[in-house]
Amino acid sequence: MENNLNIYNTLTRSKEKFEPHTPPHVGMYVCGPTVYGDAHLGHARASISFDIVFRYLKYIGYKVRYVSNITDVGHLENDADEGEDKIAKKARLEQLEPMEIVHHFTNRYYENMNMLNIERPSIEPRASGHIPEQLEMVQEIFKNGFAYESNGSVYFDVKKYNEKHNYGKLSGRKIEDLLETTRQLEGQSEKRNSFDFALWKKADTRHIMRWKSEWSDGFPGWHLECSAMGMKYLGKKFDIHGGGLDLQFPHHECEIAQSVAANGEEAVKYWMHNNLITIDGKKMSKSLNNFITLYDMFSGENNLLEKAYSPMTIRFFILQAHYRSPLDFSNEALKAAEKGYAKLMTGIKTLNKLEATGDSDFDVKDFAKKCFKALDDDFNTPILIANLFDGIKHINSIAAGKEKIEANDLFLLQNLYNDLALTVLGLQKEEESKEDSKVLDNVIDLLLNIRLDAKKNKDFATSDKIRNQLTEMGVIVKDKKDGFEWEIK
């Protein structure tokens, strides 16, 4: 399959021509959310960035299997103060059930994603649902000599791995430097080296999510799920692995080490990382307590927000920056995005109503090329959007009769805007139902007041016309002594 797509590969620090292993198939894995709380703006950026990748790859003809995980194996603990005995005596139903919390936040996450018009990935596997697969991978790494057991936990032996392979190749870190910066932790640890990471953790009594294994009752290390599930659903080698920039180290570095240690080869051809959302230059994160949840964004209920912003405003705001660039949150930028989004959608509405008027004053084919060139250049959505805005100037000129457009060009231009803005960028007309129905109530009241005036003026032709036409539309009017009532049939 031919394409002109170039993707920036974090592994090589360069843009590379996109050549999947087994075209027309593409396998793509993206790190999904940990579901112990509501998604915030940072989650939206990751999901929207890779939604564009998913949409565009499909648009240019690939069959994409897109896997994005739900991390539900967390460190949720029983209330330690209660004491083990007391907890053990509690009936199962009286105990905290992590899966109930996970289910609640997973549902809310999907609700957010639906609002943002994110296309659901092909498979959204859960860490807790893939314990056997993860245990098998630990066994494999163990068998190959890159893991050791310590007090019932199993750790990845980074030093030993680094003797044969290159730990740090993705993030550019050196094991010597890591040793230097983390040495102070040693001595207290059951790990041989501070940079070793857990493949399997023995659960202490407070841990309520636990599974049996040959080493201990415990739970898998965090880095393991992505390696195991990526391999299960996409194979030992697949095309794209994505995630937030903050996952590059240690998470993705550890993933590479796990795949090589288990299978003798790397899994991923193109590593893609989206940049983060910042507030006043600082990363938006839970730990810094400077995050704004998506529900807050949509409702406006957060002190950092001057108003509510619609899901499409958020989407447009994020698409106006390239996914690898930093993006700073501000009310000004969001309000600008709100206007920009509206302008684009109005432009499309105008375009869809245009009629051909003669020879084109504007090179539509060249314009289309520019648009695709932006997407082919590592999914450069801000350049694409800038192009689309340029086009709207022409559209408005044509609508005003100042420019002309030929029929085939018009057809091409209409398809281009609808395909790029709606199908690829995933923008959509915002639901206006509530607003609509408020306007509807007001408009019908106004119409019926005009009718009352007409009746007072003995203009029965008008008053009857209004009543009859409303009835035809399904609006039933009842005259009352002091006015009117109406309902929609």
Added chain:
Amino acid sequence: MENNLNIYNTLTRSKEKFEPHTPPHVGMYVCGPTVYGDAHLGHARASISFDIVFRYLKYIGYKVRYVSNITDVGHLENDADEGEDKIAKKARLEQLEPMEIVHHFTNRYYENMNMLNIERPSIEPRASGHIPEQLEMVQEIFKNGFAYESNGSVYFDVKKYNEKHNYGKLSGRKIEDLLETTRQLEGQSEKRNSFDFALWKKADTRHIMRWKSEWSDGFPGWHLECSAMGMKYLGKKFDIHGGGLDLQFPHHECEIAQSVAANGEEAVKYWMHNNLITIDGKKMSKSLNNFITLYDMFSGENNLLEKAYSPMTIRFFILQAHYRSPLDFSNEALKAAEKGYAKLMTGIKTLNKLEATGDSDFDVKDFAKKCFKALDDDFNTPILIANLFDGIKHINSIAAGKEKIEANDLFLLQNLYNDLALTVLGLQKEEESKEDSKVLDNVIDLLLNIRLDAKKNKDFATSDKIRNQLTEMGVIVKDKKDGFEWEIK
């Protein structure tokens, strides 16, 4: 906790006072869908029936943990014609991935459930996500002597179980009769007796969903998932287990046997079974190819349907029959339900606008008692709905000034209808956004035509009034040579 609720227990064939093990907690498990196709009307009946149980238990003050499974470990096979070698050579991405199909239909199932206003259960565990738990249960049953291995598969030894316990206690079947009716299958089978059932099945080469075990690479028997996941999330003993009548035997009978064989005691206190949907007296099912999917119901695109029926019409149709009674599909019955639902919702609208007018002509407290009595009598929704319709007669009389109602009674009545119809029965105002916006377009056009007439008649007061008030409402009018254009800001 006090309650007057009585539940029909299939196990005892009688209505029993509801007394959960550890009030105020209630543990409830309901068999969910197999996700290899779209949900049909029969699925809607099961989910709505137990949604009422969930809603009412919460309404009367219980803390309910409601678990309903997703059966995704199916018998999906590779295309056998291709031959093993050819399949093995295919890249992972080129192969059929059952989890991708499962994910697709699971998403569609939830979409249907949301449309029907089903409250999402507390936990919706997947069979594929609980392989370790199921394997542990097989080991336990094996250890206790109620299972045997045969060619890598593990079967439940029903005869041996029945020597100590009672296989057939739920369905009323006798093992001797079962032997009689199924004897012809013996000899060809790896089972000791035809009524034995698989706990673990060795996967043949075509089976693409498989996990390692001490017996074979294979997959769990179908009955096992519910026993294992019920125990995991609700404990070894819990209160309610529900499902369709067709699951009573063998599925639920096998579940009881599994729990007793593994834990030495039964898990479930109240077994509840909803009756099925029939068409012309025959069960609606995939195998009989007489089913109507919910998407078909909502769109009307099915030869058995005279029109589309809204989700709330379906919900009302199902609630108008008691969950244990048969319910026959017909367009007539659905059209009647559509009217009934509209009548109830209009009644509530009228009720919410009523004003107190003096002493009540109608005993509201007694009426409320009757309503709760219906629900307390094994969730008798048709009797409740009949009562609500009776009440609407009074509501309409009061609205017409023919009856009176006192302020406290009115408050009670309004709360009662809103609580019972919306919170407990889960009815909701149907989304009318699309309809609304069509009406809105028409009404604004009509209003602007009236304005054109006014202008022609030099009635500028009216024409300005219309324009100014529309502007205030956010409807921007642009005058054109040959008419007008408008848009909502």
